[in-house]
Amino acid sequence: MRVYRNGERSSMTIHIPAYRHGVYPDANGRYGEFGGRFAPESLMAALNELALAYTAAREDPTFEEELTALERTYTGRPTPLYYAERLSQRVGARVYLKREDLAHTGAHKINNAVGQGLLAQRMGKQRIIAETGAGQHGVATATICAKLGLECVVYMGEEDIRRQSLNVFRMKLLGAEVRPVASGSRTLKDAINEAMRDWVTNVSTTHYLIGSAVGPHPYPQIVRDFQSVIGREARAQTFDAEERLPDMVIACVGGGSNAIGMFHPFANDPAVRLIGVEAGGAGIETGRHAATLTGGSPGVLHGALSYLLQDDDGQVIETRSISAGLDYPGVGPEHSYLKATGRATYVTANDDAALSAFQVLSQEEGIIPALESAHAVAHLLALGEQGALQIDQIVVICLSGRGDKDINTVADALGVMLK
Amino acid sequence: MTRTFPQTEQPPIAAAFARTKAARRIALIPYVMAGYPDEATSEALAIALGEAGADIIEIGVPFSDPLADGATIQHASEHALANGMTLRKALALASRVSTRISTPLVLMGYYNPILRYGLERFCLDAAQAGIAGLIIPDLPPEEAETLRSVAADQGIELIFLVTPTSTDARIAQAAQMAERTGGGFLYCVSLSGVTGARDRLPDELPAFIARVRAQTALPLAVGFGVSRAEHVAEIAQFADGAVVASALLNAVDAAPPEERVAAGGAFLHGLRGG
Numbered sequence: 001m002r003v004y005r006n007g008e009r010s011s012m013t014i015h016i017p018a019y020r021h022g023v024y025p026d027a028n029g030r031y032g033e034f035g036g037r038f039a040p041e042s043l044m045a046a047l048n049e050l051a052l053a054y055t056a057a058r059e060d061p062t063f064e065e066e067l068t069a070l071e072r073t074y075t076g077r078p079t080p081l082y083y084a085e086r087l088s089q090r091v092g093a094r095v096y097l098k099r100e101d102l103a104h105t106g107a108h109k110i111n112n113a114v115g116q117g118l119l120a121q122r123m124g125k126q127r128i129i130a131e132t133g134a135g136q137h138g139v140a141t142a143t144i145c146a147k148l149g150l151e152c153v154v155y156m157g158e159e160d161i162r163r164q165s166l167n168v169f170r171m172k173l174l175g176a177e178v179r180p181v182a183s184g185s186r187t188l189k190d191a192i193n194e195a196m197r198d199w200v201t202n203v204s205t206t207h208y209l210i211g212s213a214v215g216p217h218p219y220p221q222i223v224r225d226f227q228s229v230i231g232r233e234a235r236a237q238t239f240d241a242e243e244r245l246p247d248m249v250i251a252c253v254g255g256g257s258n259a260i261g262m263f264h265p266f267a268n269d270p271a272v273r274l275i276g277v278e279a280g281g282a283g284i285e286t287g288r289h290a291a292t293l294t295g296g297s298p299g300v301l302h303g304a305l306s307y308l309l310q311d312d313d314g315q316v317i318e319t320r321s322i323s324a325g326l327d328y329p330g331v332g333p334e335h336s337y338l339k340a341t342g343r344a345t346y347v348t349a350n351d352d353a354a355l356s357a358f359q360v361l362s363q364e365e366g367i368i369p370a371l372e373s374a375h376a377v378a379h380l381l382a383l384g385e386q387g388a389l390q391i392d393q394i395v396v397i398c399l400s401g402r403g404d405k406d407i408n409t410v411a412d413a414l415g416v417m418l419k
Numbered sequence: 420m421t422r423t424f425p426q427t428e429q430p431p432i433a434a435a436f437a438r439t440k441a442a443r444r445i446a447l448i449p450y451v452m453a454g455y456p457d458e459a460t461s462e463a464l465a466i467a468l469g470e471a472g473a474d475i476i477e478i479g480v481p482f483s484d485p486l487a488d489g490a491t492i493q494h495a496s497e498h499a500l501a502n503g504m505t506l507r508k509a510l511a512l513a514s515r516v517s518t519r520i521s522t523p524l525v526l527m528g529y530y531n532p533i534l535r536y537g538l539e540r541f542c543l544d545a546a547q548a549g550i551a552g553l554i555i556p557d558l559p560p561e562e563a564e565t566l567r568s569v570a571a572d573q574g575i576e577l578i579f580l581v582t583p584t585s586t587d588a589r590i591a592q593a594a595q596m597a598e599r600t601g602g603g604f605l606y607c608v609s610l611s612g613v614t615g616a617r618d619r620l621p622d623e624l625p626a627f628i629a630r631v632r633a634q635t636a637l638p639l640a641v642g643f644g645v646s647r648a649e650h651v652a653e654i655a656q657f658a659d660g661a662v663v664a665s666a667l668l669n670a671v672d673a674a675p676p677e678e679r680v681a682a683g684g685a686f687l688h689g690l691r692g693g
Binding site: 028036037038039040041042043044045046183184189190192193196197200201202203204299300301302303308310312313314315316 | 482483484485486487488489493497500505506507529530531532533534535536556557558559561562579580581582584585586589593608611612613
């Protein structure tokens with residue numbers, strides 16, 4: 001009988017271990033002490049099957065060909081790396097935007113949806129379920145299901161349905177069924193709970209297409225790998241433009257899929273600083289935020305050990321952010337590992353700062369960003385105001401999505417009535 | 420292997436199954452959510468179930484994200500949390516219950532509150548409260564070894580769930596881990612799905628139980644969807660115990676507030692009498 005050595009976690013966190021690249025997840029789905037597979041037994045066989053199918057797919061050249069072809073002709077990759085001239089002047093550095101907002105469906109979520117869609121098809125699963133917060137992952141999933149002829153059910157919290165009505169209608173137009181979730185805080189976390197319940201019930205016919213780098217192993221790895229196309233392209237494009245690597249890479253972090261996709265290809269370049277920006281909501285000090293890595297502590301939610309916003313009794317705390325896509329009390333386990341090893345730094349941007357960055361980018365670059373991505377821009381603006389940047393420094397920001405979906409929220413926040 | 424009780428004395432859960440086996444009947448394992456509908460009623464209900472002949476009682480601990488549970492237990496969990504129930508209070512409740520009845524108590528709840536409490540301290544406090552076993556739906560064997568060994572030091576069994584989707588190898592793994600501690604049982608989930616009352620048991624259930632039986636001599640209890648006396652009678656033909664949770668909660672909910680405790684006892688009685 002195998003002896004599992006996953007104990008002594010608390011004593012392991014006393015010293016900061018060195019970041020190690022390319023070795024995680026290990027065979028137990030761990031990233032250092034984080035990750036794992038804390039899932040109901042009903043799902044364990046399916047998770048094993050998924051891990052095997054994924055490994056086999058990645059070793060199969062036809063899968064890679066199919067994926068690359070769809071990325072090029074359907075998603076529209078590579079997405080541009082855009083030199084943001086006026087933004088650069090404003091903050092005093094050389095700022096590039098990785099334009100995931102220009103990918104098909106308007107956000108990076110399509111990268112993972114296409115990859116997992118092909119994987120599900122390969123596994124013979126005809127029914128796809130997904131959770132969604134801002135609706136971008138729901139739209140991306142509905143899109144690839146329409147393309148591949150798969151049945152699609154998307155779980156979405158009632159609160160998110162209210163604030164993202166445009167995306168709800170898009171999903172329906174794409175032929176998906178949107179199921180409202182009325183439990184708990186009625187946001188992303190509860191949509192994941194409900195999707196897990198569906199998966200437990202229909203596991204033999206259904207693939208759960210998780211949208212962020214969270215969940216039990218192998219999900220955080222699968223999502224990271226499919227999203228890493230962002231960082232691979234950005235790394236090569238920065239090199240083409242500047243003949244060197246960037247000094248700093250910035251991405252917003254909710255569950256953390258665009259950030260891990262951006263960070264991972266740079267993580268083995270020690271000179272490149274990796275900065276994740278979490279949702280500070282009304283301010284960390286108010287307790288009304290979604291900054292898991294900044295304000296949380298290690299715990300188990302949705303199948304993985306990772307940072308978690310929880311109370312003293314281990315109950316998960318309700319979060320608050322102007323951005324539905326960041327409104328989540330957990331975070332992907334690899335981010336917890338990057339934080340624990342000091343390889344990446346995590347900061348916050350409040351609602352107000354994000355809203356202001358949303359307007360700056362719209363008015364000075366002609367790009368209306370998603371409120372999620374506006375958090376990353378907000379941190380850049382804060383660095384600029386602090387005089388923390390140098391004129392020859394290269395900063396790459398992951399502009400994870402476009403802001404059309406957020407127009408109602410922004411109008412509300414600015415006190416504008418839309419007809 | 421460290422045990423806190425003498426070798427000659429059987430651990431409480433094994434003793435409970437030995438008694439039902441000798442009496443040629445099935446062990447009935449009802450579930451009470453600590454703090455639902457309120458703390459006092461859940462405590463009185465657990466005592467009443469013990470007095471009505473429950474063989475083991477599950478004390479549910481509420482969690483904010485009960486992803487393996489259906490509507491009934493989700494609802495109870497949400498209300499219990501709103502009533503201020505915590506893991507610490509659930510242990511205190513169990514402790515008071517165990518002074519009133521001798522029925523072995525098993526705590527059922529999700530992993531994070533236990534992790535937050537601290538595994539060692541939790542197992543010490545749980546043993547003091549008279550807890551004989553733990554059922555943790557989001558802690559599969561792969562992740563359970565640390566807690567299993569800490570719990571075993573306090574004479575507490577870790578009770579693993581096995582499901583129709585579990586491979587034979589996984590069932591064997593769960594059984595071996597349970598057997599290392601000694602006297603628990605395997606919780607056989609009747610179907611692939613979440614908790615909740617259902618009209619009938621799946622047709623594949625006897626074959627599934629036979630598949631589990633081929634891997635272990637541990638007692639086997641069937642849960643998820645067990646709702647009626649006919650179900651219990653059917654399960655008695657091939658398994659050693661039946662867990663009844665959502666249907667019991669529904670019966671208690673349906674009674675007027677002052678009759679809820681009595682309704683719980685009567686429902687348990689009815690399950691036997693069918």
